[in-house]
Amino acid sequence: MSKQSDKDKITALYCRLSRDDENEGVSGSIKNQTEILQQYAAENSFKNTRLFIDDGFSGTTFNRPAFNEIMKLGEEGKIATLIVKDHSRLGRNRLVVGSLLEEEFDRMGIRYIAIMDNIDTKNGISDLVPMQDWFNEWHAKNTSDKVRKVFKSKGESGKPLTSNPPFGYMKSPDDKYQWIIDEPAAEIVKRIFKMCVSGMGPSQIANKLSAEKVPTPTEYWISVGRKCGKPPSVPFHWCPAMIANILKRQEYCGDTVNFRSTTKSFKNKKRVDRPESEWIIFENTHPAIVDRDTFKLVQKIREGRHRQTRTGKVSIFSGLVFCEDCGQKMYYQSGKKDRRDPPHFMCSSYSKNPDTCTSHYIGERTLTNLVLESMRRVFLNIQAFEKEFVRKQVESYDSDKKKELTAKRRELEKAKKRIAEIDKLIQRIYEDNVIGKLSDERFATLSNTYETEQKELKEKLPEMESYLEAETDKTVNLQKFVQKVKAITEPTELTGELVHEFIDKIVVSAARYLDGKRYQIIDIYYNGVGIIKPLNPEDMEAGFQRHMAEMQQKQKKTA
Incomplete structure (x- = not known):
């Protein structure tokens, strides 16, 4: 590659902040990282700089939008140098970080610099770097353990652990831990339970709601200004899984159900369901949308659920x-x-x-x-x-x-x-x-x-x-x-x-x-x-x- 093309390559200034420390919007820590990176690039004559920010992402996962973009550009040969404030900003998974430094960056011709830790792959990788990776991963595990303990204490106190209430409820303006009934959504929930009692299965209920153009939970939340991601690609499309999930939620009886699920590990954030024996249930913590007899009846119907005939x-x-x-x-x-x-x-x-x-x-x-x-x-x-x-x-x-x-x-x-x-x-x-x-x-x-x-x-x-x-x-x-x-x-x-x-x-x-x-x-x-x-x-x-x-x-x- 010519010197001219090398000059056209990007100097990637990468910032990352964990969810544990994030504030609203672009936090002060991100601002601090940005200033340090830009100052270092200017003082060391790095050209064609471009800022990449992952705000609110754990260092144990590498499925981050900005980092993925850097890797994509790197595969295309468009990245010359990757600079971070400190080595932990790159990540806190020692196996992945080691692979990046020793194999991937070298293969893509990317020079890696961690300013505060005095790491520059142009000068080779010090024997102390793997030890530092061990420490960074240990820090992530230690932080995860602390968060889990706080989470466990909160859950055992009776406060709901879900970030957002289920469809049919909303947070009280006076107390974020208290749920109140969201009447328009609650009417849809009541109707779903009633249709189930009448003998309709999730597929039949979903088809009926879709045909009547009843807003799905996501569509309804967007209409009332609640943050919940992108709108569905197909409007008013209820799927059987949505209905089945609503029908099994004991929260509709007025109970708080904590510890339904957990993550596999501090590295693997995939959610896994816990057995019911590990759930902790606090009864009558908020107004009920469905009475207990109806809820029990629906669970009994669902236990004996059956497939439709060919007709x-x-x-x-x-x-x-x-x-x-x-x-x-x-x-x-x-x-x-x-x-x-x-x-x-x-x-x-x-x-x-x-x-x-x-x-x-x-x-x-x-x-x-x-x-x-x-x-x-x-x-x-x-x-x-x-x-x-x-x-x-x-x-x-x-x-x-x-x-x-x-x-x-x-x-x-x-x-x-x-x-x-x-x-x-x-x-x-x-x-x-x-x-x-x-x-x-x-x-x-x-x-x-x-x-x-x-x-x-x-x-x-x-x-x-x-x-x-x-x-x-x-x-x-x-x-x-x-x-x-x-x-x-x-x-x-x-x-x-x-x-x-x-x-x-x-x-x-x-x-x-x-x-x-x-x-x-x-x-x-x-x-x-x-x-x-x-x-x-x-x-x-x-x-x-x-x-x-x-x-x-x-x-x-x-x-």
Whole structure:
């Protein structure tokens, strides 16, 4: 390359400031770096200078806009010299910095100068530079550890750790840590939850909002002046992932949820999700947009989420129907256009392998009629004979629940006993191995088998203990159920919202034939109360007589 072309090359003056120290706009530190670099360039006759600034970027990452531009120009042979105030401005990742100094800059013909550290690659690289890189990286790690401790302390105090509130909220003008409801956005959130309860999935909800040209969160925030990046390339484009993210946010119940995610390391800033067991939740820290019952119902619906059929149709019962024999879900199949194969449910085990179970086929229309009939009967019982209905269900619950809890306790005790037995078995085979009665190979096989079994049992214990401890009195759930029913008139048709509000699951038995007629039993489990046994005529008569007696008693007191 000619001397003339060398003179045309750029002298890159590079400034970088970490987010930990940044202020609004171009900070004082950037200004200070700029003055030092420009003065050094002038005093040492560096020509064709150009300033590159990365304000608010950590030294552990090299994906920085200004630095990337320098490297691009360097690859094109347009950079002669790169000057920084001090060596740490280049970066705090010793491996990357070492590669740049010893390989990349040399390959691109770039002279590197760090003013304050007296580094100039024109004079060679001192043996002290790698040590300095170690120190710079250690400083970044130490700073990261301090920030994490401050972050942890803040999160444990109940303050929200998110920089910006989720869609539907905004920061209070009086307290940046307090969230208040952003009404226009909150209405969209409420509608999304309502559509989910009605039986619509994220894809269907997203398509509907897009078709109605409802602003996406980013579009809405831009419209109200909130900084949130660039507007989307396609206006009003809601994607299923946006909907799914909104539906799982417990913050909409009024809770602060901290430590949902973290970074891999001080070098790798990629976000990774934490397990729910590591979350810290503070309840009722801000106004709720969605009530807790609705939120729990939506999570239950989402847990049983299902794919659409090829026709795009989704049943209001999808995710709720189970096979009595194998316990697996029953798949919804929209059927064919002809009446010989109407929409129906079929055992998923049978669909995958006919040898494992039977079809347990039940038509969607038949299921709809049976569930609607059951709901009408249960709702009528409650509206007309509330006290008698509650008494009957509690009596039934007491008997059934006691059997279930007894079985659970036996299962728990059996697991604990087996864990203790395995400890003794491992000790025994260890002793047999030591004295030569058991080969090393056999010992390893048995030991691994026992340890695997013990590990699985120990993992089940907390869940079993939690279930026994958390089992509540059914009368509480029953009263909630009764209140819900009393707020609804007699159902004339089934909707997705009605089904998911009241139905927990539906268990379908295999069809049986008697005298040439097909019979099939289904068990309907209602939310919070399980199978409901309707009142028989004797119960209704007893309830009516009790009601008349109470009325007569009141009349006597009035007289």
